[in-house]
Amino acid sequence: MVxxxxxxxxxxxxALAWRxxxxxxxxxxxxxxxxAVLLAVAALTAVGFFADRLSQGLARDARQLLGGDAVIAxxxxxxxxxxxxxxxxxxxxxxxxxxxxxxxxxxxxxxATRLVAVKAVGDxxxxxxxxxxxxxxxxxxxxxxxxxxxxxxxxxxxxLDALQIAVGDTLLLGDAALVVDRIVAIEPDRGAGFLSFAxxxxxHEADLAATALIQPASxxxxxxxxxxxxxxxxxxxxxxxAWAQQQVESQRLRAVRIESLESGRPEMQLTLERAEKxxxxxxxxAALLAAxxxxxxxxxxxxxxxxxxxxxxxxxxxxxxxxxAYGLEFVVVGLAAxxxxxxxxxAVHHVFVALLAGLVDAALPAPTAWPALFGVGVGLTxxxxxxxxPVLQLARVPPLRVIRRDVGALKPASALVLAAGxxxxxxxxxxxxxxxxxxxxxxxxxAAAVAVFALLAxxxxxxxxxxxxxxxxxxxxxxxxxxxxxxxxxxxxxxSALAVGLxxxxxxxxxxxxxxxxxxxxTPPDAPNRFVINIQPExxxxxxxxxxxxxVARYDxxxxxxGRLVAINGxxxxxxxxxxxRAQRLVEREFNLxxxxxxxxxxxxxGGRWTAGEADGISVxxxxxxxxGLALGDTLAFDIxxxxxxxxxxxxxxxxxxxxxxxxxxxxxxxxxxxxPATYISAFRAPERAGFDSALSRRFPNITIVDxxxxxxxxxxxxxxxxxxxxxxxxxxxxxxxxxxxxAVTATREARAREFAVMRAMGAGKVLLARVQRAExxxxxxxxxxxxxxxxxxxxxxxxxxxxxxxxxxxAWVPAAGGAAGALLALAAGWWGLREVLRRPxxxxxxxxxxx
Numbered sequence: 001m002v003x004x005x006x007x008x009x010x011x012x013x014x015a016l017a018w019r020x021x022x023x024x025x026x027x028x029x030x031x032x033x034x035x036a037v038l039l040a041v042a043a044l045t046a047v048g049f050f051a052d053r054l055s056q057g058l059a060r061d062a063r064q065l066l067g068g069d070a071v072i073a074x075x076x077x078x079x080x081x082x083x084x085x086x087x088x089x090x091x092x093x094x095x096x097x098x099x100x101x102x103x104x105x106x107x108x109x110x111x112a113t114r115l116v117a118v119k120a121v122g123d124x125x126x127x128x129x130x131x132x133x134x135x136x137x138x139x140x141x142x143x144x145x146x147x148x149x150x151x152x153x154x155x156x157x158x159x160l161d162a163l164q165i166a167v168g169d170t171l172l173l174g175d176a177a178l179v180v181d182r183i184v185a186i187e188p189d190r191g192a193g194f195l196s197f198a199x200x201x202x203x204h205e206a207d208l209a210a211t212a213l214i215q216p217a218s219x220x221x222x223x224x225x226x227x228x229x230x231x232x233x234x235x236x237x238x239x240x241x242a243w244a245q246q247q248v249e250s251q252r253l254r255a256v257r258i259e260s261l262e263s264g265r266p267e268m269q270l271t272l273e274r275a276e277k278x279x280x281x282x283x284x285x286a287a288l289l290a291a292x293x294x295x296x297x298x299x300x301x302x303x304x305x306x307x308x309x310x311x312x313x314x315x316x317x318x319x320x321x322x323x324x325a326y327g328l329e330f331v332v333v334g335l336a337a338x339x340x341x342x343x344x345x346x347a348v349h350h351v352f353v354a355l356l357a358g359l360v361d362a363a364l365p366a367p368t369a370w371p372a373l374f375g376v377g378v379g380l381t382x383x384x385x386x387x388x389x390p391v392l393q394l395a396r397v398p399p400l401r402v403i404r405r406d407v408g409a410l411k412p413a414s415a416l417v418l419a420a421g422x423x424x425x426x427x428x429x430x431x432x433x434x435x436x437x438x439x440x441x442x443x444x445x446x447a448a449a450v451a452v453f454a455l456l457a458x459x460x461x462x463x464x465x466x467x468x469x470x471x472x473x474x475x476x477x478x479x480x481x482x483x484x485x486x487x488x489x490x491x492x493x494x495x496s497a498l499a500v501g502l503x504x505x506x507x508x509x510x511x512x513x514x515x516x517x518x519x520x521x522x523t524p525p526d527a528p529n530r531f532v533i534n535i536q537p538e539x540x541x542x543x544x545x546x547x548x549x550x551x552v553a554r555y556d557x558x559x560x561x562x563g564r565l566v567a568i569n570g571x572x573x574x575x576x577x578x579x580x581x582r583a584q585r586l587v588e589r590e591f592n593l594x595x596x597x598x599x600x601x602x603x604x605x606x607g608g609r610w611t612a613g614e615a616d617g618i619s620v621x622x623x624x625x626x627x628x629g630l631a632l633g634d635t636l637a638f639d640i641x642x643x644x645x646x647x648x649x650x651x652x653x654x655x656x657x658x659x660x661x662x663x664x665x666x667x668x669x670x671x672x673x674x675x676x677p678a679t680y681i682s683a684f685r686a687p688e689r690a691g692f693d694s695a696l697s698r699r700f701p702n703i704t705i706v707d708x709x710x711x712x713x714x715x716x717x718x719x720x721x722x723x724x725x726x727x728x729x730x731x732x733x734x735x736x737x738x739x740x741x742x743x744a745v746t747a748t749r750e751a752r753a754r755e756f757a758v759m760r761a762m763g764a765g766k767v768l769l770a771r772v773q774r775a776e777x778x779x780x781x782x783x784x785x786x787x788x789x790x791x792x793x794x795x796x797x798x799x800x801x802x803x804x805x806x807x808x809x810x811x812a813w814v815p816a817a818g819g820a821a822g823a824l825l826a827l828a829a830g831w832w833g834l835r836e837v838l839r840r841p842x843x844x845x846x847x848x849x850x851x852x
Contacts, residue, residue: 013321017328024329029304032297034337037382040290041341041375042348047280048371049349067189068094068127068225069237072244075255078224085243089236091226094124095205096189099220101213102704103201104172105163112694114162115704116155117198118173120208121147127227129188131202136167141185150204152181158707159199162693171201174211178203189225198706254588257581277438281799282508284442287378291386292500296493298387302394309394310401323395330383330391338379342372437802445795449503450496453787457495460783461488476771479759484776491780498784499791502822506792506814511799514809527660528556528683530693531706535680539700546699547684550692555684556600556662561593561676563645563666567637568630583627593638595668599653602661608632608651612669618647619667621655636666641677660708777830778823785822789815 024030069091072078086093097120104113125131125147132141137157148154153171160166160183170177184200214220228236241258248256309322346367465485484491535543547555565573565587575584597612599605599619606622618636625631630649637646647668655663662683686692686709693705759769793810 013324014328016317016321017325017332020325021329021332024301029301030333033294033301033333033383033387034340036290036293036297037334037337037379038341038344040287040382041338041379042344043282044287044378045342045345045371045375046348047282048374049346049367050353052367052371053349053353053365067096067125067129067223068227069233070226070241070244070258071189072224073257074222074224074253075220077222078256079247079251081247082224082244086226086240089228089240091228091236091240092124092127093227094122094127094225096121096125096223096225097205097208097214097220098223099214099218100198101174103159103163105165106170106172106177109163109165109169112163113697113701114159115198115706116159116173116201118201118203118213120203120205122205123147126188127225130186131184131188132186133182134185135182137183144182148181148202148204150206151178152203153178154182154184154200154202155180156199157183159201162199162707164694173201173203174213176207176210176212178207252576254575255585257585281438281442281511284439287382288443288446288500288504291382292497294382295386296497298383299390302390305391305394306397306401309397310399313397313399319395323392326391326394327388330388331380334380334383335376338376341379342375345371345375438799441795441798441802445791445798446500446503449791449795450500452791453496453499453784454492456787457492457499457783458488460495461485461491464779476768476775479768479772480775480779484779494780495784495787498781498822498826499788502785502788502818502825503791503795506789506818506821507796507799510792510796510811510814514800526554526685528685529660529707529709530684530686531662531708532682532696533560533679533704533706535682535700535703537678537680539703540680543680543682543700543703546696547682550687552684552687555682557680557682558594558596558662558664559673559678560681561595561640561673561678562590563593563638563640564590565636566639566644567635567646568628569635578628580627586624586627591638591665593640593666593668594664595670595673597669597671599651599669600661600663600667602656603663604654606652606654608649610651610669613671614650614669616647617650617669619651619653619669620649621663621665622652623655624665625649625652638666643676645676773830774827777826781823781826782819783822784826785819786815788822789818792818
């Protein structure tokens with residue numbers, strides 16, 4: 001007996017695997033598997049490439065956004081030791097001084113005034129990044145070579161429009177008269193905050209003293225920036241930051257903080273976090289759907305290859321050779337599909353960059369290889385975990401199946417194999433989710449839903465058998481019921497698979513709708529674009545009359561009181577009582593307080609009870625309460641211009657600080673609080689006509705008008721870009737869901753064909769069988785749609801509450817709409833995938849069944 005050598009056996013296995021792969025590919029046997037893996041990998045890598053490039057870009061641009069490698073901000077000049085330590089470490093330094101002030105045009109240009117954000121800079125500014133300026137409003141931006149020259153200023157274009165001046169005119173700033181030299185186009189370290197809404201005025205630090213604007217009580221922000229070069233730059237900066245932190249703590253320096261990139265754009269942080277989470281959720285659901293499609297398609301693949309493997313056993317192939325051949329075939333298919341998915345994901349992520357142009361820098365760094373490697377790993381895991389278990393059973397098909405078709409059928413995969421594959425795939429999905437809570441809710445919710453779907457589907461099949469009276473029901477309904485009841489396992493599989501696919505689709509539709517609605521509500525088209533402060537009490541009625549004359553009917557109107565928190569529950573407030581830096585800053589400064597009998601409509605009650613007219617009641621914003629450790633029932637004392645006012649915390653409010661509305665940390669639920677010094681603040685949408693702000697300022701010269709038009713336009717533009725990106729990726733999961741529907745419906749195609757052929761041979765017509773098929777598909781689809789919709793509402797509520805943190809409204813029509821959509825989608829998928837079943841000649845179907 002000649003024993004084949006190991007090398008020849010390996011060669012024969014490779015040859016067998018190669019022939020099988022080519023044959024199955026040409027026959028279309030692998031089409032569904034390839035599409036499912038490709039879609040999952042493309043969705044995951046598209047998000048992965050985009051997130052990877054974005055994180056690299058943020059890391060690269062962090063120093064430019066900060067104006068240095070590290071920045072220490074304070075409300076007074078830092079001790080000289082900080083500059084000395086930076087010099088000792090070889091760091092370059094720059095100091096900027098920022099504060100709000102009023103600027104005005106000279107009398108020759110009308111003498112108009114405007115609140116501005118003044119920033120004095122030195123010769124070293126900026127340490128990182130470049131200031132870009134324009135010589136005229138319509139001139140192209142150019143990089144500035146150093147700071148503004150002495151005696152000259154650079155300003156925002158909005159200030160020129162507000163004051164009706166131009167480049168070369170004089171700007172009066174305090175006691176100084178400075179010449180407008182350039183228009184600021186890009187200021188890399190501008191940051192965010194209320195003051196950033198005011199037009200910028202950049203001047204040389206040597207001109208600051210001449211303005212005489214900084215007085216002992218002035219609110220000034222000093223920023224001390226450092227930058228390092230060379231191989232040890234990062235280490236030198238870390239040493240300086242550690243030293244600075246130690247100095248702040250040891251010397252108990254107040255209102256001193258080391259800024260980071262996270263504080264650079266807080267106004268967009270929540271929106272971008274939600275968008276990133278939604279993109280990750282879409283990618284997760286695409287992968288989950290692909291897993292279902294692969295599991296269904298691979299079992300169908302294995303069923304169609306049972307007879308082939310039996311013949312291979314007859315011809316002498318060992319179980320080991322057959323298992324290796326099919327294993328190699330799936331690895332090759334997985335690598336090819338994953339590679340194509342990575343290429344598609346790489347192309348799609350460029351679409352993300354284009355859709356978010358302006359929000360993210362188009363010149364992002366090149367992506368790393370990690371998203372591609374991860375995508376290939378996910379693709380192979382999909383096939384190995386969900387595709388190989390039924391396929392590897394082909395190696396155990398006995399040769400006897402060639403003459404006895406009743407032996408060698410596929411068995412359910414072992415619980416251990418399925419559990420290992422599912423856990424491995426779930427771990428990968430949790431890793432890609434970048435949010436453990438989001439991943440656990442999505443993966444856990446789907447796992448629980450599959451179990452519930454299977455149980456309810458089995459109960460529905462049992463009930464269906466009893467519910468249809470065969471004696472009185474139409475013939476097509478009786479046959480459809482028998483079809484379903486005769487294959488309960490297939491019915492449960494189809495309903496569960498259809499329900500999983502529909503669950504993902506319904507969940508994404510509901511979440512997308514409510515998420516986009518919450519974004520739109522934050523900055524609606526009629527959002528206030530003017531904030532007016534410092535309105536005196538005696539100006540209240542004339543000011544509101546002026547708004548009415550201009551056609552402004554809707555506006556926020558609240559009294560504003562300056563007060564300092566001095567005691568909590570009778571104990572004096574001391575910043576040393578708080579370890580949190582933000583809490584220390586809050587108790588050191590004055591709050592903007594207000595009073596109103598009715599709770600603001602744009603606030604939500606988060607705890608306690610709002611009682612209008614409650615004399616000692618206080619309503620506190622829940623974020624402030626959490627930071628300061630306040631609870632319902634606590635007693636607070638405020639010092640308001642030397643007057644002590646006490647009250648009890650009776651309610652907590654949830655405030656959306658990105659809503660572009662007037663909001664307060666603390667509100668007294670009283671209509672009137674006589675005896676307390678107050679001014680008024682108003683927010684409204686200004687009429688679209690030139691000169692409105694100037695006319696209002698001339699009529700009330702003491703008020704300060706803050707124009708938010710540019711900021712609101714930017715926020716709305718960002719939302720539009722984010723929504724387009726979300727909707728674009730949504731198409732991937734829609735495609736994956738349709739693949740699952742198609743796989744579930746066509747999984748029993750050959751069995752249906754044989755049964756219909758027998759019925760046609762016994763006299764059943766095509767019209768009757770078409771009705772039977774439609775009834776079966778509509779029933780299974782409707783049941784799956786109702787189950788999926790109920791589960792989607794539950795999972796969506798959990799995601800909205802715990803992952804996305806926005807209000808979720810349960811809609812009663814969802815189950816009915818889901819049932820209808822499921823029925824129609826199942827019917828459409830059945831028409832496409834099963835249309836040949838009724839067209840195939842009876843003789844051909846029976847002959848094919850006999851050959852198998």
